[in-house]
Amino acid sequence: MSIEITQLAKRFGQTNVLRGIDLKVEKGELVALLGPSGSGKTTLLKIIAGLEWPDAGGLHVDGIDWLQLAAKDRRIGFVFQHYALFPHMKVRDNLAFGLTVGPRAARPGKDVIRAKVDELLQFLQIPHLADRFPTQLSGGQKQRVALGRALAITPNVLLLDEPFGALDAAIRRDLRRWLRDVHEATGSTTIFVTHDQEEAFELADRVVVMGDGQIEQIGTADQIHDHPASPFVARFMGATVELPVHLQAGRPTADGLDLTALTRRPLPDGAATLFARPQDITPQPDPAGAWRVTRRSSTGAQLRLLLTHPTLGEVEADLPRRDAPEGLVPGAPSRLRIAAGTIFATTAHHRSATASAAQPIPRKESHL
Ligand SMILES: Nc1ncnc2c1ncn2[C@@H]1O[C@H](COP(=O)(O)OP(=O)(O)OP(=O)(O)O)[C@@H](O)[C@H]1O
Ligand SMILES: [Mg+2]
Helix, strand or coil: CCEEEEEEEEEECCEEEEEEEEEEECCCCEEEEECCCCCCHHHHHHHHHCCCCCCEEEEEECCEEHHHCCHHHCCEEEECCCCCCCCCCCHHHHHHHHHHCCCHHHCCCHHHHHHHHHHHHHHCCCHHHCCCCHHHCCHHHHHHHHHHHHHHCCCCEEEEECCCCCCCHHHHHHHHHHHHHHHHHHCCEEEEEECCHHHHHHHCCEEEEEECCEEEEEECHHHHHHCCCCHHHHHHCCCCEEEEEEEECCEEECCCEECCCCCCCCCCCEEEEEEECHHHEEEEECCCCCEEEEEEEECCCEEEEEEEECCCEEEEEEEEHHHCCCCCCCCCEEEEEECCCEEEECCCCCCHHHHCCCCCECCCCCCC
């Protein structure tokens, strides 16, 4: 089923939690909603499921107005971050649950349900768990069962709200691949919520980046990584270094920075801000350089340097240790070569730290 959301808005008290969401999810697509805590991801899912009511906007599924449809009639499969299995029921009864409720006339017979559950157990690769109770399962196994329960009703739309959020990294990776396979086999139109970039990019056909109740960007991993649409997305994607530059005819310049690797941009002349990742910054020892190495640490593979500028503050550079130029020792004067980055014209809606090119840039917390 295709989902079309138009200008959806929701307020809780004084807080605008969703501010005009426009999103179309194609039939059979797996879309990830990626965004920081509080950006409105769960609220959007709940509105689609009929568990919350919007203040404005539209929600159509295959052209049908879902706001006129009661939650129970939407046939949604929903999986939450925290396992929501019935503790007193075995796995097979948990899987069967959705098929055993609802109007008697529409309920399948016992044999049909049994066959369907067996099929699901095989399909989800968990037949050995059929007769266990939820307390006898690991977190990853519980989430497989939870997904199975959501799929049992052959949902119109599958909504997954950080289903792997409580699990450790290795199991998350396994489950991600498993979910991708399950999705390819079922072809369910799916919205997957996460605040883990890697998870979103590995799983989804398209990623929707949300920030503060708005969609900041919709795209593939490569588009969002290479061409963030806003300072918010740039920061969220790890471009934690912000430096003031001057643009002339699309070419950025700045004292102490080698920006020759950056492509020309269609941007107005004047003050602008360069957003770069620590991995895209290579310090070059230069006796005339205004940057000084103030800290150097190594993970063996990667060299992490902290560099300080008298007016611009500190930046972090991360480079493969083997490729690092000689002489990058504490105190060494350097200039910075920036291999890639995104430039936004400096406008009023940037955060105050970047609002004036003349101001020192405070050090940002690194996500590394
Ligand atoms: N029932 C509610 N009443 C009041 N405020 C709410 C309610 N539900 C959510 N909010 C607020 O709405 C905002 C968005 O919440 P939401 O749960 O949608 O965010 P989220 O993106 O899912 O965050 P997280 O990644 O932490 O799960 C938050 O500021 C939250 O405090
Ligand atoms: Mg949430």
